[in-house]
Amino acid sequence: MKKYAGQSAMLVAIDCIIFGFDGDELKLLLIQRGLEPEKGKWSLMGGFVKPKEDLEKAAARILKQLTGLEDVYMEQLQAFGDPDRDPVERTLSIAWFALVDIHKYEKQLSDDHHPEWVPVKKLPKLVFDHRKMVDLAKKRLQYKAALHPLLFELLPDRFTIPQLLNLYQALYDKKLDKRNFNRKLLSAKLLIKQKYKKKEGSRRGAFYYKLDKRKYYSNIDAFMSFLPAREIFS
Amino acid sequence: MKKYAGQSAMLVAIDCIIFGFDGDELKLLLIQRGLEPEKGKWSLMGGFVKPKEDLEKAAARILKQLTGLEDVYMEQLQAFGDPDRDPVERTLSIAWFALVDIHKYEKQLSDDHHPEWVPVKKLPKLVFDHRKMVDLAKKRLQYKAALHPLLFELLPDRFTIPQLLNLYQALYDKKLDKRNFNRKLLSAKLLIKQKYKKKEGSRRGAFYYKLDKRKYYSNIDAFMSFLPAREIFS
DNA sequence: GCAAATAAGTGTTATTTTGACACTCATCTT
DNA sequence: AAGATGAGTGTCAAAATAACACTTATTTGC
Known part of the structure; x- marks a missing residue:
């Protein structure tokens, strides 16, 4: 040719x-x-x-x-x-x-x-x-x-909410309110609470969560924000 | 080399x-x-x-x-x-x-x-x-x-709000409520109302607006939505 | 075994934002 | 002068948001 x-x-x-x-x-x-x-x-x-x-x-x-x-x-x-x-x-x-x-x-x-x-x-x-x-x-x-749930890709299969919060705080270099973060995160209903706690890193231990893969993959392009609106600005 | x-x-x-x-x-x-x-x-x-x-x-x-x-x-x-x-x-x-x-x-x-x-x-x-x-x-x-003010690039220097609304409706193939659209659009304060009306296309005529270029260029990456939240989904 | 320390976890409220909704106005046409 | 057409405008109820502080579970150290 x-x-x-x-x-x-x-x-x-x-x-x-x-x-x-x-x-x-x-x-x-x-x-x-x-x-x-x-x-x-x-x-x-x-x-x-x-x-x-x-x-x-x-x-x-x-x-x-x-x-x-x-x-x-x-x-x-x-x-x-x-x-x-x-x-x-x-x-x-x-x-x-x-x-x-x-x-x-x-x-x-x-x-x-x-x-x-x-x-x-x-x-x-x-x-x-x-x-x-x-x-x-x-x-x-x-x-x-x-804008989208994405950072889960950086975490292991099971992770705790404080871990996820830390990740967001690291990415945006900002402290986030854990109560608001929690509320938004759980309202997305992407997470499944596990029976066990992570023992390392705190006295009380934090519960593990896993992604609901089905919901996660069907929502990977959906809009979902766990942050205060203005944090989106760089 | x-x-x-x-x-x-x-x-x-x-x-x-x-x-x-x-x-x-x-x-x-x-x-x-x-x-x-x-x-x-x-x-x-x-x-x-x-x-x-x-x-x-x-x-x-x-x-x-x-x-x-x-x-x-x-x-x-x-x-x-x-x-x-x-x-x-x-x-x-x-x-x-x-x-x-x-x-x-x-x-x-x-x-x-x-x-x-x-x-x-x-x-x-x-x-x-x-x-x-x-x-x-x-x-x-x-x-x-x-998410961002962008479609102005498709319009002439002066344009009317109904024109802009039409553009959004064409892009998303959806009817939008002109009252809500107006409110959101004007609250962004990117537009400067002109003295003259566009005479073609309607009896009453619609006022022309121009972009406030200074604000526009400093906000081109800012978040600004004139749409109902769910229209964002394709 | 008890007190202290630590991070986990949780609710309320006031404010703002949103979306649904319908009528009047200005102007041209006939 | 009446009718037609698209322009322009306001209210209200519901939802979403952000700010805020205390209690709980568990380990550690005495």
Whole structure:
């Protein structure tokens, strides 16, 4: 078959902004870049899209390569295409953000990326335009999580309400009223209270909850806010 | 400088989903594709990104080429990268949507694209995956316009409130209560009432309003809804 | 075993926001 | 002058919101 004449191709890469939450701080999984230039510098995990691979698969492949995880929440953030963003040769990057349960993550044995979870609030200098990607991803996560139930993706299967509250407080860097938070959260009826309490971290212990998966998946695009309206503003 | 070895490049294109509003229906500016294959079929306006061009500039260039317009509201929608989306050769497309004042648009003289404004509700078959792009763009526009003041971009500098109401009704395909719409709209204090009325279209005539540009631009990311909450759902 | 410490859990109220609803007004046409 | 048409406007009841503080369950230390 004929080709489009006279058009110039470029490399297409994926970069992943991988969020995790350790119960206290919002974190990003960063690697030490394995290629020249900037080898050894902090970087987002990335890779090139293969000739017959679609973008979703490429993003999932790259995420799995670093984390071993599959079926992770991922969303296309934006394409970054500044002609000089990669000094080696023109490379378009499609940034995706991922929300993972930090406890499911295990370092891959064969991993020469030297990945580390780094607090979003204490990011090191990153290569290329990765800082812009991270900033945009954080903004997008703040935006979306203020309108839709989404942050559950960052928590284990069972979690406590104080854990969830902490997560929201970490993401928005704001103290929230636990009574109002509770009321809104429970009125969404997405949670199923468990019989057992989490014993660590407090004397009294907090009850575990699980997501009602059926309701959760059918409402993942629904509007649902557990925050005071004005917190939505960045 | 060295290149990344062994990676395969691909073409990168831009496609533009161009919305307009004629006072009655929401429309898209479509062209008849100028290249084989599918030459002559209905298509979004598009083009390849040039070797030293960034994505914003490429999108603006392509929009201008078709419409003659500059400084138009454009937003990156999503990258579409199915390996077979273009049968000729692998082409990644970054879709952008644009909101234009349909009355400012003039057919470009040198234009061999044969562009037409087509009602969104009566779309013809489109080439490749353009229909997916349009559907996503419409969804995104509905989403965003329900939360932020945005649709003003589709109207002329001065417009009447009934015009704006019609636009919302067209986008959501719903009748809205004009009293509630009015109250919410005016409470945002973005509009400046003009001295003159629009005489066409009604006996009494409706007052023109203009945007308070200062407030508008400083609130373009603010949350502001003129709709009943549940209309936000698609 | 009792007191102290700690985080979990829970209700009320005043204010604001929302949505449903119907009539009058200004102007042109005949 | 009467009729027709779309523009413009106000009320009220219900729901949602945000602000606010005390009690409870359990462990720890004496």
